[in-house]
Amino acid sequence: MSGFAQNTFNGLVSGAFYALLALGLAVIFGMLRVVNFAHGAFYMLGAFGAYVLLTEAGVPFWAALVIMPVGLGLLGMALERAVIHRLTRLDPLYNFLLTFGLTLILQDLVKLRYGVQSSPYATPSLLSGTVNFGLFDFPTYRVFILGFAVLLCVAVWWVLTRTRIGMVVRAATERPDLTRAFGIDVGRWVTPVFGFGIGLAGLAGVLAAPMRAVNPLMGADLIIVVFAVVVIGGLGSIFGSVAAGFGIGLVQAWGEAYLSNFPIVSQTIVFIVMAVVLLWRPAGLFGREEAPA
Amino acid sequence: MTSTVDTPADTPKAATPSGLVAVARAPGWVRYALLALGLAAAAWLPNGLYPAVAVDILCWALFAVAVDLLLGFTGLMSFGHAAFWGTSAYVTGLVAIHAGLPFPLAVLAGALAAAVLAVPIGYLAVKRTGIYFAMVTLAFAQMVYYVANEWRSVTQGENGLQGVPRELFGWDLTDDYYFYYAILPIVLLGLAAAWRIVHSPFGRVLVGIRDNPARARALGYPVHRYKLTAFVLSGFIAGLGGGLFAVGHRFVSLDVLHWTTSGKAVIVVVLGGIGTLWGGVLGAGIVVRLEDWLSFSGFEAIGLVTGGIFVLVVVLFRRGIWGSASALARRLAARRR
Numbered sequence: 220m221s222g223f224a225q226n227t228f229n230g231l232v233s234g235a236f237y238a239l240l241a242l243g244l245a246v247i248f249g250m251l252r253v254v255n256f257a258h259g260a261f262y263m264l265g266a267f268g269a270y271v272l273l274t275e276a277g278v279p280f281w282a283a284l285v286i287m288p289v290g291l292g293l294l295g296m297a298l299e300r301a302v303i304h305r306l307t308r309l310d311p312l313y314n315f316l317l318t319f320g321l322t323l324i325l326q327d328l329v330k331l332r333y334g335v336q337s338s339p340y341a342t343p344s345l346l347s348g349t350v351n352f353g354l355f356d357f358p359t360y361r362v363f364i365l366g367f368a369v370l371l372c373v374a375v376w377w378v379l380t381r382t383r384i385g386m387v388v389r390a391a392t393e394r395p396d397l398t399r400a401f402g403i404d405v406g407r408w409v410t411p412v413f414g415f416g417i418g419l420a421g422l423a424g425v426l427a428a429p430m431r432a433v434n435p436l437m438g439a440d441l442i443i444v445v446f447a448v449v450v451i452g453g454l455g456s457i458f459g460s461v462a463a464g465f466g467i468g469l470v471q472a473w474g475e476a477y478l479s480n481f482p483i484v485s486q487t488i489v490f491i492v493m494a495v496v497l498l499w500r501p502a503g504l505f506g507r508e509e510a511p512a
Numbered sequence: 513m514t515s516t517v518d519t520p521a522d523t524p525k526a527a528t529p530s531g532l533v534a535v536a537r538a539p540g541w542v543r544y545a546l547l548a549l550g551l552a553a554a555a556w557l558p559n560g561l562y563p564a565v566a567v568d569i570l571c572w573a574l575f576a577v578a579v580d581l582l583l584g585f586t587g588l589m590s591f592g593h594a595a596f597w598g599t600s601a602y603v604t605g606l607v608a609i610h611a612g613l614p615f616p617l618a619v620l621a622g623a624l625a626a627a628v629l630a631v632p633i634g635y636l637a638v639k640r641t642g643i644y645f646a647m648v649t650l651a652f653a654q655m656v657y658y659v660a661n662e663w664r665s666v667t668q669g670e671n672g673l674q675g676v677p678r679e680l681f682g683w684d685l686t687d688d689y690y691f692y693y694a695i696l697p698i699v700l701l702g703l704a705a706a707w708r709i710v711h712s713p714f715g716r717v718l719v720g721i722r723d724n725p726a727r728a729r730a731l732g733y734p735v736h737r738y739k740l741t742a743f744v745l746s747g748f749i750a751g752l753g754g755g756l757f758a759v760g761h762r763f764v765s766l767d768v769l770h771w772t773t774s775g776k777a778v779i780v781v782v783l784g785g786i787g788t789l790w791g792g793v794l795g796a797g798i799v800v801r802l803e804d805w806l807s808f809s810g811f812e813a814i815g816l817v818t819g820g821i822f823v824l825v826v827v828l829f830r831r832g833i834w835g836s837a838s839a840l841a842r843r844l845a846a847r848r849r
Contacts, residue, residue: 254643302827311643312589313826316782319775320822327815440654443771447651450644483662490655494636497648501639 221355226476227469232361234468235368239423240445241452241460242375243416248454249392250412252311253303256318258420259442260325261291265424266433267329270340280343280429287425288418295417296410303413322439329435337432346429364426371422372461379457388412392455447493453506463504467492550790554696561801563688567760569800570692570699574753576780576792577706578746583778584787585710586742587722588638591646592653593750593777595633596626598769599656600751601758605673606666608759614680616698619755626751627744629656634743638736641725650771657769672765676758688760695756702752703793709745710789718742750777772815779822785832794833 240258247255268287272278278286298321306313342360349356379385390398391405399405424438431437444467452463467489474488484491496504558566575597582588604622608615637648660667667673678685685691709715721728721735729735758764767773776799784795799818806814825832831839 254647302823305827309830312646313830315589315591315643315646316778317823317826320779320819320826323772323775323815323819323822327813327819331813331816439771443650443654446647450640450647450651454644483659486658486662487655490651490658493648493651497636497639 222476225355226472228357228361228365230469230472231465232365232468233472234465235365236423236427236441236464237445237448237468238372238461238464239368239419239426240441241448241464242372242457243419243423244445244449245452245454245457245460246375246388246419247413247416248449249457250388250409251299251303251307251314253307253314253318253413254311254446254454255416256315256442257321257325258318258416258445259438259440260322261295261417261420261438262424262427262441263329263435263438264291264325265421266340266428266431266437267333267424267435268421269425269428270338270433273340274338280425283428284422284425288422291421292414292418296414298417299410299413304409307409322442326435326439333435335435337434340428340433342429360429364430367426371419376458384408444489447489449503451493451496451503453503456503456505459503459505550793554700558689558692562804563692564760565800565804566692567688567695568757568804569797570695571753571757571760572777572780572796572800573793574699574702574756575750575777576784576796577703577789578748578750578753579777580781580784580786580789580792581706581709581746581749582742583781584789585715585722586718586739587725588641588739588743589646589778590637590649590743590746590774591778592633592649592651592771592774593746594769594771594773595649595653595656596630596747596750597754597757597773597777598660599629600626600754601764601768602660602667602673604755605676605758605764608676608679609673612677612679615678615685615694615759616680619698619752619759622755622758623748623751626754627748630744630747631740634740634747638739638743650774653769653774654771657766657771660769661766667764667766670766672763673758674763676762676764678759678762691760695760698752698756702749706749706789709742714738714741775822776818779818779825781832782830783821783825783832785835785838788832788834788838791832791834798833 240262244255244258247253265287268290269280269283272283272286273280302317303314306317346360346363348359350359350362351357377385379389387398387403387405387408390403391408395405427433427437445464448463448467449460451467452459452461454460470488470492471485474485478485478488500506554570557569561569575593578596579590579593582590600619600622602622603625604615604618607613607621608618611618613621633649633652637645637652640648661669678691680694683690683694685694710718717728717733717738720731721733721738725735728738754768757768780795780799781792782795783798784791784793799821802817803814806817811817829836
């Protein structure tokens, strides 16, 4: 029983990363109709930034947890103004290609400077050790990640549903033209929302630094899994993306634990789930039906 | 899906009017002159470049044309075509190593395997359109990558398949210069097949689906089945390229299945010009030559350059080379009238 609990817990923790990344992707997609391929690269920059800040300037984890998301969010806003903005009126595929190109550039810049080897990042002392909730000893840091991510998702949900800004964003997501017709300046919110999504990716990166190997390629493989996650959840649905993120984390952890004799299956289980969802509900579990094509 | 409904001009589906249409409208002698020029360039290529680079260009030309068949003529951006290129490379390599068949048969087996793989992937992927199609194909290609990575008994994992032979009736093809001329007919056949598909009634229906899927459906065309057929044909042609690539390098590594390979194929097409078919061939020549030059000059961050090309082309040069050239030719012709 405790083995199951442990797998479930670990699944939720890795699901928290998927959820944070999928949440950023979904918010950006809702507002800009842009699927940001560079999301994984910003996650990597978050982790790498935390590492560089610690080793080269002695900036501790807690400060990095604020500095990196804010810094990357601002970088994202600049990026949106400089290039992405020019392409949003075109087919979304162009911005997908653009951000793919940016991914290659960002990865190689980091690779040129720091090489491809993984760098260790010490868990902050406050969060090292374990907590016992009865079933088994939970690593404190993982409990922190899970709590933090859930809190963040709830906060975003609260902002989206209970505040005026959130209402504007949701309205602009569903009916941009109608929202404009009501005299709301939708364009004003586009850049901040993009920056916010990027900031979330950076935050996930900082959180990942003490737990995962920090290297220039850490975001690339992850983002493809997150794409599968948002296809499963339905990219148009913010709730769906977050739920699918946690769900996929669980399925993956259980798969690795109970299908370890079939590594091919356990490694690709996300994509198998995606195939089943495409067969059963092509628009995603929480997505709305597309216009017939 | 919004991408098909409320995007105004300038969608990737239409570098409108497509360069190919422009060529087809050009006077007969222009078309024949271009064809002759292209064939002459293909015949001359290994004399002007390293033959090994020329071989790579041929393989990538097939790959690009396969991707453009979907992107330019069906309106579907596959971001996972490495699955077909790479699967064919592995199957070709395995068949060539274990069965000792002449290499064209091994390549044929590889391309058929790619086409078979394209059936389930295409069946699932065509349920979505636009950006979702790109994400779904990318995800399935990553799945194929993981399978190849785990299935070490067959693929040799990280080590890759070594020593793929270039068997052809006992002729000595170890020199890349002769190998180039050995594969040229196969590549030209593949390119001609793509041209034939685009100009067939079937191809016209694909373009109709690209431009207005709802109307194509209303006219009674089974849209999904047409898209799936196009996807499988595209997978086969990409497989031809991937198989030849495997024999050309005498080595297959996991790189052939990596997502960067899929992305490179798309940028080659965009650089050449979406929906122009031959633009992809030009794009392949430029990108392969450039990457070879960069790695030869000891520059390590090739991604910096390919990524930079991506950004520049998408921001400034969306019509691509062929598209821009044919637009220019059209403007000159209009002025003369």
